[in-house]
Amino acid sequence: MPILVKGPHCSPTLAGSGRVPAAGPRLDTVPRVSTPPPSWAPAGSSSPLDDKLGIEITDFNPDRLVATMPVAGNQQPFGLLHGGATCALVETIGSWAAMLGAGPERQAVGIELNASYVRAATSGVVTAVCTPVRRGRTLATFLIQVTDDQDRPTATARLTCMILPA
Secondary structure (H helix, E strand, C coil): CCCCCCCCCCCCCCCCCCCCCCCCCCCCCCCCCCCCCCCCCCCCCCCHHHHHEEEEEEECCCEEEEEECCCCCCCCCCCCCCCCHHHHHHHHHHHHHHHHHHCCCCEEEEEEEEEECCCCCCCCCEEEEEEEEECCCCEEEEEEEEEEECCCCCEEEEEEEEEECC
C-alpha cells in the first residue's frame, strides 16, 4: 500500500498513490495561429546567429512568443542539443518579447539569463514559448519553456532585460 505524505499545510501527494493528475489541455501547447512582427520591426528581423542556428520566430504575440530551432547542426560532440544553442534560442525570443513590450522608441538588452536543462534533445526541432513574468518601465522578465517534438520539456529559462531609450 502506498504511503501518502502529509504535512501541516500540505495535501497528500500523488507520488506512489496510484492516482493520476486531472486530464486537460496543456497550457504550453503551441498554437497554430501566427502573429506577424509589428510594422516597426526591422526588416529581415533575424540576426546572423539566429540564421546560423536556424532559429525562426513563428508567432510574435507579445504575450506568448513562439520560436523553433532544429537540433541537427546545433549539437555538442555527444549528439545532444548544445546548451549554448538553447541559450541563444531563449535569449532571442526573450529579447524580442522585451522589444515588443518596449515599443519602437526604446530598446531592450538582456542583463540576466538563467537556464535549467531537464531532458536532452537529440533530433528533430525544439520549440520555445516565451511568456512575460513582469513588464516594468525599466526591466522586463520572461519565462521561456523549451520542448521537443513530443512536447516534452527540455529546458526552462528566465531572461531579464533592461529597457533603455533608443
